[in-house]
Amino acid sequence: MTARTLAEKVWESHVVHREEGEPDLLYIDLHLVHEVTSPQAFDGLRLAGRPVRRPDLTQATEDHNIPTDLLGGLIEDPVSRIQVETLRANCSEFGVPLRSMAQDKQGVVHVIGPDLGLTQPGTTVVCGDSHTSTHGAFGALAFGIGTSEVEHVLATQTLPQRKPKTMAVTVQGALPSGVTAKDLILAVIAQIGTGGGQGHVIEYRGQAIEGLSMEGRMTVCNMSIEAGARAGLVAPDETTFEYLKGRPHAPQGAEWDRAVEAWRELRTDPDARFDREVVIDATALTPFVTWGTNPGQGAPLAAEIPDPSSFADPAERDAAERALAYMGLQGGTPLRAVAVDTVFIGSCTNGRLEDLRAAAEVLRGRHVADGVRALVVPGSMDVKAAAEAEGLDRVFTEAGAQWRNAGCSMCLGMNPDTLAPQERSASTSNRNFEGRQGRGGRTHLVSPAVAAATAVVGRLAAPADL
Amino acid sequence: MEPFTVHTGRAVPLRRSNVDTDQIIPSDYLKRVSRTGFADGLFREWRAAGDFVLDQPEYAGATVLLAGPDFGTGSSREHAVWALQDAGFRVVVSSRFADIFRNNALKGGLLPVVLGSDAVEGLMAAVETAPQTELTVDLQRCQVDCGGQNYRFELEESARQRLLQGLDDIALTLRYEEEILAFEASRLSWKPKTIPAIT
Ligand code: SF4
Numbered sequence: 297m298t299a300r301t302l303a304e305k306v307w308e309s310h311v312v313h314r315e316e317g318e319p320d321l322l323y324i325d326l327h328l329v330h331e332v333t334s335p336q337a338f339d340g341l342r343l344a345g346r347p348v349r350r351p352d353l354t355q356a357t358e359d360h361n362i363p364t365d366l367l368g369g370l371i372e373d374p375v376s377r378i379q380v381e382t383l384r385a386n387c388s389e390f391g392v393p394l395r396s397m398a399q400d401k402q403g404v405v406h407v408i409g410p411d412l413g414l415t416q417p418g419t420t421v422v423c424g425d426s427h428t429s430t431h432g433a434f435g436a437l438a439f440g441i442g443t444s445e446v447e448h449v450l451a452t453q454t455l456p457q458r459k460p461k462t463m464a465v466t467v468q469g470a471l472p473s474g475v476t477a478k479d480l481i482l483a484v485i486a487q488i489g490t491g492g493g494q495g496h497v498i499e500y501r502g503q504a505i506e507g508l509s510m511e512g513r514m515t516v517c518n519m520s521i522e523a524g525a526r527a528g529l530v531a532p533d534e535t536t537f538e539y540l541k542g543r544p545h546a547p548q549g550a551e552w553d554r555a556v557e558a559w560r561e562l563r564t565d566p567d568a569r570f571d572r573e574v575v576i577d578a579t580a581l582t583p584f585v586t587w588g589t590n591p592g593q594g595a596p597l598a599a600e601i602p603d604p605s606s607f608a609d610p611a612e613r614d615a616a617e618r619a620l621a622y623m624g625l626q627g628g629t630p631l632r633a634v635a636v637d638t639v640f641i642g643s644c645t646n647g648r649l650e651d652l653r654a655a656a657e658v659l660r661g662r663h664v665a666d667g668v669r670a671l672v673v674p675g676s677m678d679v680k681a682a683a684e685a686e687g688l689d690r691v692f693t694e695a696g697a698q699w700r701n702a703g704c705s706m707c708l709g710m711n712p713d714t715l716a717p718q719e720r721s722a723s724t725s726n727r728n729f730e731g732r733q734g735r736g737g738r739t740h741l742v743s744p745a746v747a748a749a750t751a752v753v754g755r756l757a758a759p760a761d762l
Numbered sequence: 763m764e765p766f767t768v769h770t771g772r773a774v775p776l777r778r779s780n781v782d783t784d785q786i787i788p789s790d791y792l793k794r795v796s797r798t799g800f801a802d803g804l805f806r807e808w809r810a811a812g813d814f815v816l817d818q819p820e821y822a823g824a825t826v827l828l829a830g831p832d833f834g835t836g837s838s839r840e841h842a843v844w845a846l847q848d849a850g851f852r853v854v855v856s857s858r859f860a861d862i863f864r865n866n867a868l869k870g871g872l873l874p875v876v877l878g879s880d881a882v883e884g885l886m887a888a889v890e891t892a893p894q895t896e897l898t899v900d901l902q903r904c905q906v907d908c909g910g911q912n913y914r915f916e917l918e919e920s921a922r923q924r925l926l927q928g929l930d931d932i933a934l935t936l937r938y939e940e941e942i943l944a945f946e947a948s949r950l951s952w953k954p955k956t957i958p959a960i961t
Pocket residue numbers: 359360404405406425427643644645703704707708725726
């Protein structure tokens with residue numbers, strides 16, 4: 297048999313129907329649903345008189361446009377409220393299980409899948425959300441889809457897809473201390489560009505990836521889409537099994553042993569070929585932040601903001617000029633001199649327990665700088681409970697940060713947590729697009745440790761600067 | 763879906779790369795539960811900043827959007843496609859599309875045409891010189907005609923047929939019901955289930 301990559305193996309084991317010249321029809325093991333990209337899909341089902349084929353393979357949650365204040369219950373914005381109520385009505389009509397805001401086990405769609413043990417190696421996972429790539433950290437083939445495709449999966453539990461190309465990102469050596477998964481993935485995106493992964497599934501491999509916790513791997517896979525990739529994944533290993541074991545929806549007893557045995561086979565064959573390979577030296581990495589308005593416009597924190605004239609490519613130069621004008625920054629300014637108004641710690645990129653621990657470690661016994669607003673928003677209510685059990689909530693509140701219920705919060709400007717025009721944030725989320733965190737808001741993407749240090753200093757900073 | 767065969771219309775040049783879907787339609791419009799009515803949100807921030815190419819009178823009524831590379835990156839929101847369609851666009855031309863945007867466009871009947879960057883530049887230059895220039899985008903011949911020049915493009919045959927005939931993807935898939943059932947019967951027993959919900 298020909299040697300195959302992990303992505304190809306998972307793909308092949310889900311082909312329901314194949315026909316020359318047609319996309320493959322893939323079976324979907326897990327379909328995650330949220331309020332924003334589903335209402336029109338449920339409408340489509342109703343119009344055609346179709347049921348949800350497999351509600352038992354579907355999980356809905358409320359996350360994008362809910363408030364995260366600790367009152368938990370009232371959505372003041374009537375348009376958001378209608379959307380959340382629409383999801384509730386659709387889930388009850390079609391029999392889809394739903395996790396509702398501020399309730400047990402609710403959270404950001406890409407945090408609860410792993411939390412609950414629903415995300416498992418070798419599965420196919422889709423969601424009407426581009427950061428579905430997060431679930432690839434478990435060796436799942438996980439990708440974002442549009443609303444028409446959501447309807448397709450609801451109706452058929454399958455999806456016609458063209459087979460993507462494969463790409464290996466090999467991260468050699470170990471990450472230096474103080475350098476995190478977030479710094480790594482920001483550096484990868486800066487290197488390959490926001491379109492660099494287009495049409496590909498990226499497999500992250502190498503010593504630095506193997507050394508990452510599941511949380512770290514999720515951070516890396518989460519941002520695959522920011523490099524334009526269809527999906528990102530990591531071969532499952534002991535770290536994966538350890539994380540999954542005992543989670544509510546993970547296999548139990550003898551089933552667990554059989555599953556682990558099968559999961560161990562999920563790796564790229566030694567002589568398999570990737571369509572493209574990129575090698576990164578982990579040992580050379582340092583804390584990395586973005587200065588522009590796409591996730592590829594980043595630089596080491598120790599560097600200066602690049603001068604647009606330093607870009608050889610006219611399109612890049614243009615984009616850099618436009619980005620700096622929007623960001624209100626000058627080329628040549630040291631990144632450490634950039635002062636922020638707000639720090640956001642959370643999202644499906646960095647809203648898991650390990651991320652909160654990293655931030656808390658920096659904030660313990662310190663205080664958020666005067667005039668800086670700091671928000672800490674756990675990715676799920678489970679993460680919130682676990683953090684509180686460790687006393688992290690007190691570390692944050694004593695440092696002057698706000699502690700919240702789970703949700704997408706300031707990752708996107710759809711709920712009450714937004715930046716005001718020209719307000720500047722250091723954010724552990726994944727997108728620094730114009731207006732992403734609120735109209736006119738200016739976003740610098742950073743790791744949780746850099747976010748926490750920045751909150752203390754009031755300017756972009758790493759824990760080592762404190 | 764409305765079939766797409768041949769479309770003739772004027773074009774507007776959007777000389778920006780990496781146009782993400784947050785720019786195409788800002789997230790506050792995503793709170794709606796309808797599939798139409800997004801035209802006023804299309805490129806809202808850039809329009810508000812003034813002097814935006816889509817608002818220049820010579821390009822009013824354009825139905826073909828000529829865009830820079832990496833169009834439609836970022837969020838999976840299909841609202842980006844709906845907003846472009848609501849504003850009258852039938853075709854977007856770029857040298858590279860983000861995958862999810864391209865899928866969404868094909869599903870919705872907005873034709874994503876991939877041309878080499880020189881060809882896109884040629885078209886942009888043509889409509890900048892003469893905004894009244896009409897383009898003909900012919901999906902039967904996979905060709906764009908503009909002022910005597912023509913440019914071939916490629917689209918996978920299955921997607922092309924779906925667009926030409928305006929077929930419903932779900933109905934097409936349901937023809938394979940037996941295969942889906944057979945696949946389901948062979949699925950491994952430990953695969954995750956969301957029901958019964960765990961409390
Ligand atoms: S946290 Fe941000 S990126 Fe993740 S699902 Fe929510 S809005 Fe999307």
